[in-house]
Amino acid sequence: MRQAGRYMAEYRAVRERHDLLEICRTPELAAEVTLQPVRALGVDAAILFSDLLLPLAPLGVPFHFAAGEGPVVDEPVRGAADVARLRRFEPEDELRPALDAIRLLRRELDGKVPLIGFAGAPFTLASYAVEGGRSTHFAATKAFMYSEPAAWHRFAGLLADVVGRYLRAQAEAGAQALQVFDSWVGVLDAADYREFALPHVKALFDRVGGVVPTIHFGTGTAHLLALQREAGGDVIGLDWRGGLDEGWGAAGDGVGIQGNLDPSALLGPRDRLLRRVDDVLARAGGRAGHVFNLGHGILPATPVENVKAVVDHVHARTAR
Amino acid sequence: MRQAGRYMAEYRAVRERHDLLEICRTPELAAEVTLQPVRALGVDAAILFSDLLLPLAPLGVPFHFAAGEGPVVDEPVRGAADVARLRRFEPEDELRPALDAIRLLRRELDGKVPLIGFAGAPFTLASYAVEGGRSTHFAATKAFMYSEPAAWHRFAGLLADVVGRYLRAQAEAGAQALQVFDSWVGVLDAADYREFALPHVKALFDRVGGVVPTIHFGTGTAHLLALQREAGGDVIGLDWRGGLDEGWGAAGDGVGIQGNLDPSALLGPRDRLLRRVDDVLARAGGRAGHVFNLGHGILPATPVENVKAVVDHVHARTAR
Numbered sequence: 001m002r003q004a005g006r007y008m009a010e011y012r013a014v015r016e017r018h019d020l021l022e023i024c025r026t027p028e029l030a031a032e033v034t035l036q037p038v039r040a041l042g043v044d045a046a047i048l049f050s051d052l053l054l055p056l057a058p059l060g061v062p063f064h065f066a067a068g069e070g071p072v073v074d075e076p077v078r079g080a081a082d083v084a085r086l087r088r089f090e091p092e093d094e095l096r097p098a099l100d101a102i103r104l105l106r107r108e109l110d111g112k113v114p115l116i117g118f119a120g121a122p123f124t125l126a127s128y129a130v131e132g133g134r135s136t137h138f139a140a141t142k143a144f145m146y147s148e149p150a151a152w153h154r155f156a157g158l159l160a161d162v163v164g165r166y167l168r169a170q171a172e173a174g175a176q177a178l179q180v181f182d183s184w185v186g187v188l189d190a191a192d193y194r195e196f197a198l199p200h201v202k203a204l205f206d207r208v209g210g211v212v213p214t215i216h217f218g219t220g221t222a223h224l225l226a227l228q229r230e231a232g233g234d235v236i237g238l239d240w241r242g243g244l245d246e247g248w249g250a251a252g253d254g255v256g257i258q259g260n261l262d263p264s265a266l267l268g269p270r271d272r273l274l275r276r277v278d279d280v281l282a283r284a285g286g287r288a289g290h291v292f293n294l295g296h297g298i299l300p301a302t303p304v305e306n307v308k309a310v311v312d313h314v315h316a317r318t319a320r
Numbered sequence: 321m322r323q324a325g326r327y328m329a330e331y332r333a334v335r336e337r338h339d340l341l342e343i344c345r346t347p348e349l350a351a352e353v354t355l356q357p358v359r360a361l362g363v364d365a366a367i368l369f370s371d372l373l374l375p376l377a378p379l380g381v382p383f384h385f386a387a388g389e390g391p392v393v394d395e396p397v398r399g400a401a402d403v404a405r406l407r408r409f410e411p412e413d414e415l416r417p418a419l420d421a422i423r424l425l426r427r428e429l430d431g432k433v434p435l436i437g438f439a440g441a442p443f444t445l446a447s448y449a450v451e452g453g454r455s456t457h458f459a460a461t462k463a464f465m466y467s468e469p470a471a472w473h474r475f476a477g478l479l480a481d482v483v484g485r486y487l488r489a490q491a492e493a494g495a496q497a498l499q500v501f502d503s504w505v506g507v508l509d510a511a512d513y514r515e516f517a518l519p520h521v522k523a524l525f526d527r528v529g530g531v532v533p534t535i536h537f538g539t540g541t542a543h544l545l546a547l548q549r550e551a552g553g554d555v556i557g558l559d560w561r562g563g564l565d566e567g568w569g570a571a572g573d574g575v576g577i578q579g580n581l582d583p584s585a586l587l588g589p590r591d592r593l594l595r596r597v598d599d600v601l602a603r604a605g606g607r608a609g610h611v612f613n614l615g616h617g618i619l620p621a622t623p624v625e626n627v628k629a630v631v632d633h634v635h636a637r638t639a640r
Contacts, residue, residue: 134456136454137584137616137619138584139584139587139619139621142588143584143587143588143621145588146585146587146588146592147587147588188561189561189563189582190562190563191596192582220540223561223562223566240509241508241543242509242542243509243543262509263457263459264458264462264466265462265466267459267462268463268465268466268467269466269467299457299459301459
């Protein structure tokens with residue numbers, strides 16, 4: 001999950017002078033913000049500070065961030081005519097700042113911890129483009145899928161192509177693992193997932209698999225884990241809802257599992273928090289292939305000292 | 321699920337002259353709006369038009385609806401001191417308009433179809449009161465639960481008491497079945513559900529069980545179905561995400577199952593829509609105890625003729 005954020009004073013200090021997209025598009029700033037939690041928390045890996053939506057703009061879907069509202073897409077993609085206007089692009093040109101940030105970070109990290117790159121999966125990126133921003137019901141996205149399936153598949157296929165090339169470029173720039181966020185795909189049932197999402201996220205993994213280890217994350221996907229596994233990823237990222245042991249069972253043997261502490265647990269008292277961490281570790285049972293992590297993004301109200309306590313606690317419990 | 325709504329022209333006509341709470345608090349208007357879909361769609365039951373949040377105001381948590389934003393609680397409940405200020409109330413006095421609407425509806429329906437009453441479960445109602453409105457992460461609610469568990473249990477216990485009495489009063493006024501909406505409880509993992517939600521929704525069902533048949537509904541609860549069954553309800557309402565057969569398996573034998581067509585399917589082409597209906601019916605397999613329904617509330621963009629087509633199709637397929 002993203003490590004930097006408003007819960008950290010040093011991040012807020014940067015944000016006072018620079019907006020989110022300015023940080024993402026300035027390699028030195030993106031690298032600095034990426035390193036803040038590595039320094040403050042002692043985590044085992046750095047994750048590139050960036051934004052899921054970056055590939056939309058060069059594709060022809062410009063967006064901005066409205067205060068308190070999250071991303072707003074200027075002209076949502078609502079049908080075949082909109083899809084026809086989109087264009088393939090070269091990530092090394094159009095998304096160079098993120099790739100330069102990776103190159104800078106590898107030098108700065110100097111092998112101390114590995115660097116994880118990431119991007120959004122076709123369904124999740126498309127849903128932002130279609131809804132025009134965040135959504136609860138994803139009604140416009142589903143209406144698009146059902147009513148214009150050919151245009152949907154062109155759109156999602158185009159996303160799989162450009163995002164796949166973007167992820168390969170991240171690996172070539174130095175990212176040592178890649179995480180694919182299909183954050184909102186849990187709103188689909190299994191039949192819709194298989195028809196409208198799986199082929200494209202699978203194409204994405206086919207493009208990047210084998211280069212570096214990959215992680216495949218979604219939320220609300222308890223009913224989709226076996227299909228997500230089928231789509232790809234060396235590691236399946238679980239959200240916090242189900243037990244890690246149950247999620248691993250559903251995803252199947254032979255795949256790694258990342259997760260799955262409820263980020264809200266970080267808002268509660270320390271003893272309750274660490275019991276929750278112990279529960280996650282107990283469910284993982286010391287199996288090889290468990291990557292301890294939160295089950296979703298860290299919340300702005302999170303006390304930094306609680307995050308540090310979790311990192312230390314996991315290190316103490318899993319020391320060899 | 322709620323049947324009336326903005327997708328119906330006759331509902332929009334009423335809303336042009338009356339706001340949502342005015343309709344809920346005027347028995348004649350609530351009854352009229354309740355009857356609109358019964359007349360237009362030929363559904364097998366009427367569901368009282370009302371709003372989940374109504375019990376909050378007499379409890380001491382006033383709220384209003386902001387244009388385009390949904391409910392806004394004037395002063396969110398954030399800790400023990402806020403809970404101490406809340407007061408028990410008598411539903412027959414403070415929520416009389418809804419009960420009068422039920423009495424009126426029973427006369428108007430004249431036995432043609434049964435009338436379903438409803439209310440929110442303690443967790444879901446409390447989450448609105450704590451968050452101050454809708455939420456994505458329910459961070460304030462969870463922080464409250466974890467940090468002030470005693471105050472949380474007093475609050476949720478108070479809600480179970482007043483909502484339980486409200487539901488009994490609905491049955492006494494003539495409601496022939498009752499649905500309990502724990503719409504947002506799926507954000508809890510099983511351990512949190514068991515500690516913070518289950519005791520109170522169970523207390524609620526203990527108060528109303530045996531009077532009339534009860535339905536227990538939530539969304540995103542694939543990991544909680546067995547616990548929801550344990551909490552109560554003659555019928556478990558499934559959301560659209562998982563297969564109905566899998567949900568029934570998780571909830572266990574001996575309980576009815578309601579669901580679970582994706583409301584978004586109503587936005588797509590007719591043939592695709594009816595195939596989805598057939599899939600739900602096939603998964604139910606003709607078992608006694610299946611109540612066909614949507615897996616969540618109907619969406620504003622829904623074409624009325626698609627809803628009618630689903631009702632007719634289900635009737636044709638399940639005729640004896």
